[in-house]
Amino acid sequence: MNLSVYRIALKSIISKEIIRFTRIWVQTLVPPAITMSLYFVIFGNLIGSRIGEMGGYSYMEFIVPGLIMMSVITNSYSNVASSFFSCKFQRNIEELLVAPVPNYIIIAGFVGGGVARGLLVGLIVSLVSLFFVPLQLHNVLVIALTVFLTSVLFALGGLINAIYADTFDDISIIPTFVLTPLTYLGGVFYSLTLLGDFWQALSKVNPIVYMVNAFRYGFLGISDVSLLTSYSMISAFIVGLYLWALYLIKTGYGLRS
Amino acid sequence: MYALEISGLQKTYSGGVEALKGFDLKVEKGDFFALLGPNGAGKSTSIGIITSLVNKTEGSVHIFGHDIDQELELAKAQVGLVPQEFNFNQFETVLQIVVNQAGYYGVPRSVALQRAEKYLGQLDLWEKSNSRARELSGGMKRRLMIARALMHEPQLLILDEPTAGVDIELRRSMWQFLTQLNQQGITIILTTHYLEEAEMLCRNIGIIDKGELIEHTSMKQLLSKLNxxxxxxxxxxxxxxxxxxxxxxxxxxxxxxxxxxxxxxxxxxxxxxxxxxxxxxxxxxxxxxxxxxxxxxxxxxxxxxxx
Structure with a gap:
């Protein structure tokens, strides 16, 4: 099979995914804008004004990158988890399994859809934040690279979750019990330097710490961890999750009997 | 070269159920072949293996000479599948479903749109092209699955009980459509519980029971056995x-x-x-x-x- 066949197949999967989440925009694009507006009002304006500075910036400026990243993480993950599981549930994943589409294209297609939603929601939340605080841009390349890699990583996570899931409950367990706590404890609302040594060391096991900090560096130029460490961690997670997803699809786990 | 050549095909499910016990089958290019058998005989498992929806335990499958173990993508590109159960996204439109399917086979969108008009038109679905799949009647959904399977213009069309639950008028129009496809050179393999359908359409027949092929002959020869x-x-x-x-x-x-x-x-x-x-x-x-x-x-x- 030649490369143009794969390119068309990839484009078809990604455009199908984009059409899906834009068709249900009230469920996919509006809620993050409302939720983040509430975070900005409550944590940024009302409570933040009493907290004072953090890392040399106002509390509002400090939490904005983390909140954008939180939206990107949640949306990249849940887009792929719900879309892929829905394909399994309605059995239309068979449309792809019978076609001459290599497994890596299937993964790239669904991940591409998750990344598209993650980035679009990230952009919407960034625009909403402009109503509350002027956005600083310290290094646009770092911002772009971090947000892209993070959405790839969590889209892969959502895919793996959907492959293992047997019921709709199974795709909400990980976001509720793993993703949300890791995000809240990932330095979105505070600097790691506020923690004691033990909790700082423990926080560094949390991959979201690296993403939030790299992203914050892109906006404000401050970070609790080095950029090199952040990118190394994110890349290692992406490679690990990709190989895991590839193995599952290749062996047909939950897809082929 | 055969359109389909199956040799020593075995399938044992993880629970230990032996669905296929060394199954051999050859289907000539251009044939209209009936694969019959009682419920649970192994028909859908066989079709699942041919179309990569089921992992085989042992044996080999060649589709137009392409081994599914060695040249899976080339083998898949030859086959169009009309499954027994509706397996499309109920929230997508008819046009989205068929054009996306063509895309998975590498058919450019402009060509896919032309083919969609052709096949949806031939199957009386063109007027429904912008309707969501869930709004279609049962008969329309069956025809949509046939149109979808034809979008990449396969050489081998496999239909797993395509007329189940379809009224007689529609069934007859589907028979006519399938006969025309076969006359154009497409090899067709059909499973059905309407044996009148198999007798009317198919030239050759295989009967499978408990994972074994118990009859493999021409329809004419088989019918001559009836005393x-x-x-x-x-x-x-x-x-x-x-x-x-x-x-x-x-x-x-x-x-x-x-x-x-x-x-x-x-x-x-x-x-x-x-x-x-x-x-x-x-x-x-x-x-x-x-x-x-x-x-x-x-x-x-x-x-x-x-x-």
């Missing part, structure tokens, strides 16, 4: 016949007579005997489809041998 046929004669109300010389017969009610006729006997003799007894025949028909009788006979013979 006795049962005919039903509609008689005027109040007719009565005790016996018919040379034939086994029985009155079902006061106006229906069933007569078993051996291939060597012929129907003229039945009419002569009825005439002798002054019985008027109002109409006459086969009791059951010929293939249906043979099918039941072959499957029960196989099971008797086993026990």
């Amino acid at each position: 006795i046929e049962t005919f039903i004669f509609d008689l005027p109300a109040g007719s009565h016949i005790d016996s018919l010389a040379g034939f086994t017969c029985r009155m079902v009610d006061d106006h229906t007579l069933e007569v078993d006729v051996a291939k060597s006997q012929g129907l003229n003799a039945v009419f002569q005997e009825l005439d002798k007894q002054g019985i008027t025949v109002l109409s006459m028909r086969n009791k059951a489809n010929r293939l249906e009788e043979l099918f039941v006979e072959l499957v029960s013979e196989g099971r008797n041998r086993e026990s």
Whole structure:
């Protein structure tokens, strides 16, 4: 099979995914804008004004990158988890399994859809934040690279979750019990330097710490961890999750009997 | 080269159920082939393996010479599948479903749109192209699955009970459509529980039971094996016949007579005997489809041998 066949197949999967989440925009694009507006009002304006500075910036400026990243993480993950599981549930994943589409294209297609939603929601939340605080841009390349890699990583996570899931409950367990706590404890609302040594060391096991900090560096130029460490961690997670997803699809786990 | 060549195919599911026990099958290029068998015989498992939806345990499958273990993508590109269950996204439109499917096979969008118009048009679905799949009737959904399977113009079309639950008028129009496709050179493999459908459409037949192929021959040869046929004669109300010389017969009610006729006997003799007894025949028909009788006979013979 030649490369143009794969390119068309990839484009078809990604455009199908984009059409899906834009068709249900009230469920996919509006809620993050409302939720983040509430975070900005409550944590940024009302409570933040009493907290004072953090890392040399106002509390509002400090939490904005983390909140954008939180939206990107949640949306990249849940887009792929719900879309892929829905394909399994309605059995239309068979449309792809019978076609001459290599497994890596299937993964790239669904991940591409998750990344598209993650980035679009990230952009919407960034625009909403402009109503509350002027956005600083310290290094646009770092911002772009971090947000892209993070959405790839969590889209892969959502895919793996959907492959293992047997019921709709199974795709909400990980976001509720793993993703949300890791995000809240990932330095979105505070600097790691506020923690004691033990909790700082423990926080560094949390991959979201690296993403939030790299992203914050892109906006404000401050970070609790080095950029090199952040990118190394994110890349290692992406490679690990990709190989895991590839193995599952290749062996047909939950897809082929 | 065969359109499909299966050799020693085995499938044991994780629970230990042996669905296929060393199954061999060859389907000629351009054939219209019926794969029949009772429920749970292994038909859908076989189709699942051919189309990569089920992992095989042992054996080999070649599609137009492409081994599914060595050249899976080339093998897949030759096949169009119409599955038994509806398996499209109910929230997508008819056009999105068929154009996306073409895209998965590398068909450019401009070509896919032309083909969508062609196949949806031929299957009377073009007017529904912007309707969501869930809004379609059962018959329309079946036709949508056929249109979807044709979008990449496969050489081998596999239909797993395509007319299940479809009314007779629509079934006949689907038969006509499939016959035209076969005349254009597309090899078709069909599974069905309507044996009349298989008899009418297919040139060759394989009967599978308990994971083994128990018959693999031409439809003509198979039907010639049928030694006795049962005919039903509609008689005027109040007719009565005790016996018919040379034939086994029985009155079902006061106006229906069933007569078993051996291939060597012929129907003229039945009419002569009825005439002798002054019985008027109002109409006459086969009791059951010929293939249906043979099918039941072959499957029960196989099971008797086993026990």
